[in-house]
Amino acid sequence: MLHAWKGTGSRLKPLSFTLIMTLVLAALPWGHSLYGQQYNGRGGRLQDFVSVAAADTFRIMVTDLKPADQVNFGLIKICINLHHGRTSDLKLTLVNPAGQAIWLSNRNGGETGRNYTETCFSRQGFFGYIHEGENPFNGDYLPDGRFDVLDEGPQPPNGEWQLIVQDLREEVTGILGSWNLYFGTIPSRTTDWCSTQEPDRCTLSEAQPDGALLPDLVMLPSFTRAQFIEYPPDHNTFPRQIKFAATIANIGFGPMETRGSGRWYCGEQAVANGASPCADGTLPRQEILQRIYYKQNGMINHRDTAAGTNYLDLKPGHNHFHVDDWVEYKLLRVTHSGEEEVVCAGEKVSYCLFDSGACQENDPLCAIGQVQYGPQNLPNYGFGRYVNCRDGIQGISVGGYDTYGSMYEGQSLTLPPGTVNGRYVLQITVDPNNQYRESDEDNNVLRMVFHLQKQQPTGEK
Ligand SMILES: [Zn+2]
Structure with missing residues (x-):
């Protein structure tokens, strides 16, 4: 995948983005937007469970998404680096700016599994479901929740994205190293399913x-x-x-x-x-x-x-x-x-x-x-x-x-x-x-x- 912009802050620089997007679009035969937009979030130490479940919330403010195609635009994937001695203590939840939440991974890793290393969650999840994977879950996985739920809410999905890490069992602690969000063109949504409207x-x-x-x-x-x-x-x-x-x-x-x-x-x-x-x-x-x-x-x-x-x-x-x-x-x-x-x-x-x-x-x-x-x-x-x-x-x-x-x-x-x-x-x-x-x-x-x-x-x- 081609990333037009990589940065260390949580804000996209509009000038460089526009410039590079123009170059990318000019180089593509049908103006098909293959570019991605990346936002990097800071990590931090994770609290341990002490009689009540501890939750640490990490935030990325996304303000500059201006996609050409608003209908088929959204979060493509989220990647994390997380060091923890027993990942089955942890529940990882991603919340979009509209408040829609999905479980990325809930208590996966069995009794002894450690760490999420360069773990990505995406719509395709080429490595299969996260609950089928093994630590340190290096690769591209389907989350435990349904990714398309994150498409609900305003378009484009500017606003505050939250990664919530909950520790549900005591003794073992950890640290979130870093996390990243990637936005871009997503597969068009299926609307031809049976429903009360259809x-x-x-x-x-x-x-x-x-x-x-x-x-x-x-x-x-x-x-x-x-x-x-x-x-x-x-x-x-x-x-x-x-x-x-x-x-x-x-x-x-x-x-x-x-x-x-x-x-x-x-x-x-x-x-x-x-x-x-x-x-x-x-x-x-x-x-x-x-x-x-x-x-x-x-x-x-x-x-x-x-x-x-x-x-x-x-x-x-x-x-x-x-x-x-x-x-x-x-x-x-x-x-x-x-x-x-x-x-x-x-x-x-x-x-x-x-x-x-x-x-x-x-x-x-x-x-x-x-x-x-x-x-x-x-x-x-x-x-x-x-x-x-x-x-x-x-x-x-x-x-x-x-x-x-x-x-x-x-x-x-x-x-x-x-x-x-x-x-x-x-x-x-x-x-x-x-x-x-x-x-x-x-x-x-x-x-x-x-x-x-x-x-x-x-x-x-
Ligand atoms: Zn429950």
């Missing part, structure tokens, strides 16, 4: 064009297979634990959408909001509704039905609203006679529902058995848009997925004392209480075989 692009089936566009929740096994960690009984921090990722995708005809009702309760008693704890120390619950979209006479309508609850989750790195009882984990033991018995079952886990990623065309991450899900076989791909964890609207769009990495709070089971090595089945169920309507209620369970190797040696019991 009802003609939404289909149910040719035989039955009208009806409910229901979501269909499934677990994507590739994430869990790639992120499974077992800890021995004598481990300092996580004795006898297994940690694993869980990723829920929507492969249905419509979005999985929840909406806050504004009705908050401590037990049976109505309260004003979800901010202050109930008398028993728990946090108030909000009744939430599931919005179901219908196609009817060429229009998209909707109906809201009562579903579950959500609440303000205050665990480190969260501090936002979670839908209750979203996922359930169990570990099953296969006995000599081939039967299965439950070794341990976790409490049902709450999640923030949002699109942390989207299945790409023929995307191996989105394979279930022999089928890869994506725009090629999901007729209403792209329907819905869920980008934050607030108390109002949350959801997973068609073709989107919501991933919780192995180092997140709650992504674990604690094995009972005396658990022996051997063959086990990890069973993950989404919507275990069946509170949400889907087109297929029978494909919500992921079962994956694992061999425990760090527990008690196998013996006859």
